[in-house]
Amino acid sequence: MVVLSVPAEVTVILLDIEGTTTPIAFVKDILFPYIKENVKEYLQTHWEEEECQQDVNLLRKQAEEDSHLDGAVPIPAASGNGADDLQQMIQAVVDNVRWQMSLDRKTTALKQLQGHMWRAAFAAGRMKAEFFEDVVPAVRKWREAGMKVYIYSSGSVEAQKLLFGHSTEGDILELVDGHFDTKIGHKVESESYRKIANSIGCSTNNILFLTDVTLEASAAEEADVHVAVVVRPGNAGLTDDEKTYYSLITSFSELYLPSST
Numbered sequence: 001m002v003v004l005s006v007p008a009e010v011t012v013i014l015l016d017i018e019g020t021t022t023p024i025a026f027v028k029d030i031l032f033p034y035i036k037e038n039v040k041e042y043l044q045t046h047w048e049e050e051e052c053q054q055d056v057n058l059l060r061k062q063a064e065e066d067s068h069l070d071g072a073v074p075i076p077a078a079s080g081n082g083a084d085d086l087q088q089m090i091q092a093v094v095d096n097v098r099w100q101m102s103l104d105r106k107t108t109a110l111k112q113l114q115g116h117m118w119r120a121a122f123a124a125g126r127m128k129a130e131f132f133e134d135v136v137p138a139v140r141k142w143r144e145a146g147m148k149v150y151i152y153s154s155g156s157v158e159a160q161k162l163l164f165g166h167s168t169e170g171d172i173l174e175l176v177d178g179h180f181d182t183k184i185g186h187k188v189e190s191e192s193y194r195k196i197a198n199s200i201g202c203s204t205n206n207i208l209f210l211t212d213v214t215l216e217a218s219a220a221e222e223a224d225v226h227v228a229v230v231v232r233p234g235n236a237g238l239t240d241d242e243k244t245y246y247s248l249i250t251s252f253s254e255l256y257l258p259s260s261t
């Protein structure tokens, strides 16, 4: 088995979710279709609620920022002119969400709405989050060895907690010391990793970030964070240069902590 030694200065392991702890197939084949199929009904049912209105306002702001993009779908401001107007607005939000999802965009606005929509599905037991089988045993071992374990995903913190709270392994939320999402910054920006270190109260070189996306690994590395790229079934392929440059693991069990036995 390949073994990757974790540098002695590392005290925090920061985990990506999709493609790292969790199969991309679970996200693409279960989580995302649920949104596409249910977004219209969700908006019609929850439209009057404060949380739903905040989600729509955030999506509208994002749509304004996206107006220069090819195929962007605008969301009109409410005019308060009756049922037809409301249905048009809901349809615009639905089209905007579907357009963003067709590009797998990671905007905070889209991710907030998705998290709120998954809440009911997880609570009703309609979905259970999948984790690769090496994840839970490895995280338990790291924590026993004194490591802190944090999550950094484009999925909203609320969505992250739903996944860890309703997994095929049971409720594993207690295995995580804290969560970060794109509210701290995007995962391809190195400043996000500095802010995460600051928020945890450590130096960036105390963190080891595990991700499947080399653009994220590169941004983290630029901030002096240690990185390893996780190769899982169904992940995007890496170039030969990326395979040579990055430390690669195919299972969390390949990480060796000098402090553990």
Ligand SMILES: CSCCC(=O)C(=O)COP(=O)(O)O
Binding pocket: 016, 017, 018, 019, 027, 031, 106, 111, 114, 152, 153, 154, 155, 156, 159, 160, 163, 187
């Ligand atoms: C954790 S919520 C479901 C996954 C998701 O919406 C997403 O965008 C995952 O992105 P990641 O940063 O974990 O690769």
Ligand SMILES: [Mg+2]
Binding pocket: 016, 017, 018, 019, 020, 211, 212, 213
């Ligand atoms: Mg990922």
